[in-house]
Amino acid sequence: MVMVDGTRSALVSPELAPTAVVRGVSYAYGDGVNRKTVLANVDLVLEPGRFVVLTGHSGAGKTTLLTLIGAIRSLQNGHIDVLGIRLTTGAERQSRDRRRKIGFIFQDHNLFGAISVFRTLWLATELGNMPLSRSEAMEKALGILTRLNMAEHLHAFPGELSTGQKQRVAVARALMNDPKLILGDEPTASLDHASSMLVVNLIREHVLRNGASALIVTHDERIVEFADHIIRLEDGQMVQHK
Numbered sequence: 001m002v003m004v005d006g007t008r009s010a011l012v013s014p015e016l017a018p019t020a021v022v023r024g025v026s027y028a029y030g031d032g033v034n035r036k037t038v039l040a041n042v043d044l045v046l047e048p049g050r051f052v053v054l055t056g057h058s059g060a061g062k063t064t065l066l067t068l069i070g071a072i073r074s075l076q077n078g079h080i081d082v083l084g085i086r087l088t089t090g091a092e093r094q095s096r097d098r099r100r101k102i103g104f105i106f107q108d109h110n111l112f113g114a115i116s117v118f119r120t121l122w123l124a125t126e127l128g129n130m131p132l133s134r135s136e137a138m139e140k141a142l143g144i145l146t147r148l149n150m151a152e153h154l155h156a157f158p159g160e161l162s163t164g165q166k167q168r169v170a171v172a173r174a175l176m177n178d179p180k181l182i183l184g185d186e187p188t189a190s191l192d193h194a195s196s197m198l199v200v201n202l203i204r205e206h207v208l209r210n211g212a213s214a215l216i217v218t219h220d221e222r223i224v225e226f227a228d229h230i231i232r233l234e235d236g237q238m239v240q241h242k
């Protein structure tokens with residue numbers, strides 16, 4: 001259950017701790033007359049096993065919120081708990097710990113041109129503190145890539161891939177560490193219907209099987225249909241739709 005108003009739903013069993021809790025988070029870019037508040041006192045709870053869609057118009061602050069939860073951007077106010085680790089302002093070490101536990105799919109893929117698909121996926125496990133041998137990483141990478149119809153590109157470099165193929169590599173990378181939280185920023189923006197369904201099904205299955213949560217930014221109606229909950233950022237605040 002997603003709660004945007006701080007009340008606890010009777011449907012949530014008490015033994016299942018939330019994956020992420022966002023409390024009183026505000027964020028502004030710029031200073032002085034250029035200061036622009038993007039998030040205003042946002043509260044959000046992500047429960048295990050849920051696939052949550054985050055919508056909102058361009059510039060609403062969706063990426064900003066995702067990067068705060070993912071500890072890629074420093075907090076200015078409030079706090080965010082992910083898997084029991086509390087992040088407050090200026091908590092750099094906790095940020096590093098946090099990043100290891102999250103599968104982040106960036107809006108622009110963020111792949112390095114000189115690193116092959118396999119190496120990218122293997123590296124994700126090393127950076128995530130889940131070291132695998134080459135053959136273990138290969139097996140895992142192939143398992144995920146196969147689900148995304150990308151197995152034949154295991155040894156390709158990003159420059160040899162289409163935008164949609166790069167996007168699927170970014171999805172695979174986010175899943176390599178068995179994350180308990182997946183943060184996806186438009187993960188199907190450049191995909192056709194069939195590939196989008198592969199991505200959505202894989203993420204949903206991961207969430208259900210691992211008791212993980214997914215918070216996925218998308219305008220893609222095909223994904224919205226599969227959401228357990230839909231929340232919308234409007235004027236810096238959360239509005240729950242479903």
Ligand SMILES: Nc1ncnc2c1ncn2[C@@H]1O[C@H](COP(=O)(O)OP(=O)(O)OP(=O)(O)O)[C@@H](O)[C@H]1O
Nearest residue numbers: 029030038056057058059060061062063064065107
């Ligand atoms: N580094 C930055 N410096 C100044 N302003 C920024 C910066 N990053 C984002 N903004 C502004 O903050 C607002 C929210 O940006 P954000 O990227 O979070 O929006 P978004 O909801 O992800 O939009 P989109 O759907 O286009 O990806 C926008 O008005 C944007 O111009």
Ligand SMILES: [Mg+2]
Nearest residue numbers: 062063107185
């Ligand atoms: Mg964005």
